[in-house]
Amino acid sequence: MLSMTAIAVVRLQSLFGVVILFGVYSLLSASIFVVLDAVDVAFTEAAVGAGISTVLMLATLVSAGRTEKPSNRNPWLPLCVVGITGAALVWGTLDMPGFGDPDNPIHHHVADRYVNASPTEVGIPNMVTSVLASYRGYDTMGEVFVVFTALIGVLSLITIRQPRKQLPLTPAADSPDNRPFPILQVMSIILIPFIIVFALYVQFHGDYGPGGGFQAGVIFSSAIILYTLTFGFDDAILLIPPGVVNTLAAVGVLIYAGTGVISLFKGGNFLDYGVLAHDPIHGQHIGILIIELGVGITVASVMIAIFFAFFSRAERPIK
Numbered sequence: 256m257l258s259m260t261a262i263a264v265v266r267l268q269s270l271f272g273v274v275i276l277f278g279v280y281s282l283l284s285a286s287i288f289v290v291l292d293a294v295d296v297a298f299t300e301a302a303v304g305a306g307i308s309t310v311l312m313l314a315t316l317v318s319a320g321r322t323e324k325p326s327n328r329n330p331w332l333p334l335c336v337v338g339i340t341g342a343a344l345v346w347g348t349l350d351m352p353g354f355g356d357p358d359n360p361i362h363h364h365v366a367d368r369y370v371n372a373s374p375t376e377v378g379i380p381n382m383v384t385s386v387l388a389s390y391r392g393y394d395t396m397g398e399v400f401v402v403f404t405a406l407i408g409v410l411s412l413i414t415i416r417q418p419r420k421q422l423p424l425t426p427a428a429d430s431p432d433n434r435p436f437p438i439l440q441v442m443s444i445i446l447i448p449f450i451i452v453f454a455l456y457v458q459f460h461g462d463y464g465p466g467g468g469f470q471a472g473v474i475f476s477s478a479i480i481l482y483t484l485t486f487g488f489d490d491a492i493l494l495i496p497p498g499v500v501n502t503l504a505a506v507g508v509l510i511y512a513g514t515g516v517i518s519l520f521k522g523g524n525f526l527d528y529g530v531l532a533h534d535p536i537h538g539q540h541i542g543i544l545i546i547e548l549g550v551g552i553t554v555a556s557v558m559i560a561i562f563f564a565f566f567s568r569a570e571r572p573i574k
Contacts, residue, residue, distance in 0.1 A: 270316055278309035294465035295383045302473035307558055314565035378536040379462045388543040392526040396511050399553050403508050406557040415497045416567040443485040450478040458551045468550025476558035488566055500560045507553030511546045
């Protein structure tokens with residue numbers, strides 16, 4: 256019969272396989288979005304679903320250990336709560352209009368308003384950006400606050416551990432498991448500049464093509480995550496310290512909210528970018544550019560900080 260350790264290893268390998276399948280599913284979903292001309296969504300799905308989420312789930316499995324602590328709690332009460340909540344959500348969807356029905360209200364009120372008024376009121380070729388950053392600016396600011404709150408919740412539970420002190424070289428430290436990977440490091444050095452340049456392109460070209468702060472943030476954070484995976488956590492926090500990352504996450508939120516406050520002081524409504532310049536269309540361009548920069552800074556910082564929190568624990572042996 257297999258020992259408990261062997262069974263735990265088999266279960267852990269199965270979980271790793273499931274995580275990889277989730278990443279493949281997200282990558283295929285991103286391809287479907289590209290075919291449907293939803294390139295903005297495809298960017299986010301590929302970077303977050305197939306990229307960062309897969310890495311974070313793998314880091315969670317590595318840091319969780321191979322054995323599960325026995326639980327003395329009764330599982331039936333949480334199961335009943337989840338079941339009742341799921342049933343209520345399914346019941347609530349029964350009153351929704353049919354999926355793809357051309358008579359849905361969204362196709363005759365909101366969508367027509369955006370399509371007809373966006374070129375003259377906002378003046379941005381990418382209608383997705385005009386909707387998210389201007390017409391639904393309040394909703395997007397709420398999403399940024401949700402991302403920032405997620406960082407606070409993660410850091411409240413899992414702090415970023417400080418790097419280990421450098422130890423003298425020993426035979427164990429020179430083992431194949433601890434040696435650097437020069438091929439991966441060289442390839443990452445070649446790829447990282449292109450990833451950062453592409454992130455900047457997506458960030459500042461989101462007004463005219465697919466992209467924006469959310470997509471650019473996750474693409475930029477993927478460059479830092481790639482550097483961490485190939486060079487190690489100690490080198491990564493020397494490149495970008497965790498304190499700086501946490502500060503930038505708050506700075507991005509303040510940039511977004513501060514743009515709305517400046518609009519108030521200039522006599523307009525909150526997040527009314529038209530008052531930021533002598534021409535309302537020019538003001539829309541300036542305001543969207545600024546708040547998208549805040550979104551990109553917050554999203555990138557949150558992704559990096561959460562990854563640092565998981566990876567700093569995954570590198571250490573589990574006691």
